[in-house]
Amino acid sequence: xxxxxxxxxxxxxxxxxxxxxxxxxxxxxxxxxxxxxxxxxxxxxxxxxxxxxxxxxxxxxxxxxxxxxxxxxxxxxxxxxxxxxxxxxxxxxxxxxxxxxxxxxxxxxxx
Amino acid sequence: xxxxxxxxxxxxxxxxxxxxxxxxxxxxxxxxxxxxxxxxxxxxxxxxxxxxxxxxxxxxxxxxxxxxxxxxxxxxxxxxxxxxxxxxxxxxxxxxxxxxxxxxxxxxxxxxx
Numbered sequence: 001x002x003x004x005x006x007x008x009x010x011x012x013x014x015x016x017x018x019x020x021x022x023x024x025x026x027x028x029x030x031x032x033x034x035x036x037x038x039x040x041x042x043x044x045x046x047x048x049x050x051x052x053x054x055x056x057x058x059x060x061x062x063x064x065x066x067x068x069x070x071x072x073x074x075x076x077x078x079x080x081x082x083x084x085x086x087x088x089x090x091x092x093x094x095x096x097x098x099x100x101x102x103x104x105x106x107x108x109x110x111x
Numbered sequence: 112x113x114x115x116x117x118x119x120x121x122x123x124x125x126x127x128x129x130x131x132x133x134x135x136x137x138x139x140x141x142x143x144x145x146x147x148x149x150x151x152x153x154x155x156x157x158x159x160x161x162x163x164x165x166x167x168x169x170x171x172x173x174x175x176x177x178x179x180x181x182x183x184x185x186x187x188x189x190x191x192x193x194x195x196x197x198x199x200x201x202x203x204x205x206x207x208x209x210x211x212x213x214x215x216x217x218x219x220x221x222x223x224x
Contacts, residue, residue, distance in 0.1 A: 031210045042200065042216045043155070050210060058211075090154060098143045098204045100212055102154040 003027040004103035006091050011108045013078070013085065021076045021106045023091030029101075031094035032074035036060060036087045037105075043090065049074055078108065086110045113138040115203050117215025125223050130188040132218045134201035137182070141203040144177060144184045145212070149198045159186070191222045 007022045025032065034046040045058030049068040063082025068074055078085045088107050094100040114137040124130045134144075145160035161168045161175045161184065168175050172191075177184040184203075188195055198219050202212040 033211075043214045045211065048209070048211060056209070094210050096210075098210055098212065099145065099157060099160065101157065102147075104154050 004091065004093055004101060006089075006103040006106050008106060009104070011106055013108060013110050015110065016080045018077055018079050019108070021078070021089055021091075021108070023074045023076065023103055024072055025074075025093040025103075026072060027093055027101070028071070029093035029095055030071070031100075032068070033092040033094065033100065034058075034064070034066065034074070034076045035090045035092065037090060038087050046076065046089075084110075113141055113203055113205075113213035115201060115213045115215045117201050117218055119218060120216065121219045121221070123221045123223060124191050126191060126193060128191055130186075130191055130195070130220055130222075132186045132199055132201065132220075133183060134185070134203075134215050135181075135183040136203040136213075138203070138205065139179075139182060140205050141213075143204045144175070145202050146173075146175060146186050147200045147202070149200065149217075151197075155200060188220075191220075193222050193224055196220060196222045 004025045013019045031050050033048040035043040044060050046064050047066040049055035055066050055068050065077045090105045091103040092100045117134045142163035147155035148158045149155040159175050161177050172189045174187045198217045200217045201215040204212045
């Protein structure tokens with residue numbers, strides 16, 4: 001877990017703003033994931049990437065975008081099209097054996 | 112796609128007693144079943160996992176059992192301690208199928224002192 005970092009820890013967004021959440025890993029994992037967690041709820045998959053320059057939509061991709069230009073990095077942009085973005089965002093990286101390890105998370109609040 | 116159901120949603124146990132959480136899955140091709148523990152405000156942490164070629168796996172006070180025929184798996188925590196209080200998530204996936212995990216909704220475990 002120590003090899004996955006997310007920044008910032010807390011993020012505040014105004015209405016109509018795009019914001020980007022950072023996720024970096026030094027575990028040499030090919031796969032990376034973004035999840036959203038609402039209070040008292042489970043984990044919902046937003047986007048995932050198995051290799052550099054390729055990514056797929058998860059279950060709730062609308063209003064989000066990602067890029068995977070480097071193996072170590074998988075930033076998530078929350079666009080103004082996401083109408084209810086307040087949530088806890090978790091990034092994970094995964095091994096070829098499907099084990100996933102999570103970063104510390106970013107708590108996003110809309111003002 | 113895979114659908115994972117988790118029961119119970121909340122579980123309260125006396126310190127020292129055992130706790131059992133059960134999950135069922137829908138896709139018979141699933142072959143990897145991890146369990147995560149999430150303390151309040153923290154990240155989920157992988158605590159134990161099992162693959163379909165194994166029926167049971169233990170690690171100190173925690174164990175996981177898998178019944179492939181019935182498509183269910185369970186987490187067992189023995190001699191519970193206050194630090195076991197957390198939300199536990201089960202998940203299932205197919206090895207080499209998009210590397211995606213399908214998560215259960217979670218079980219909030221409270222250990223009463």
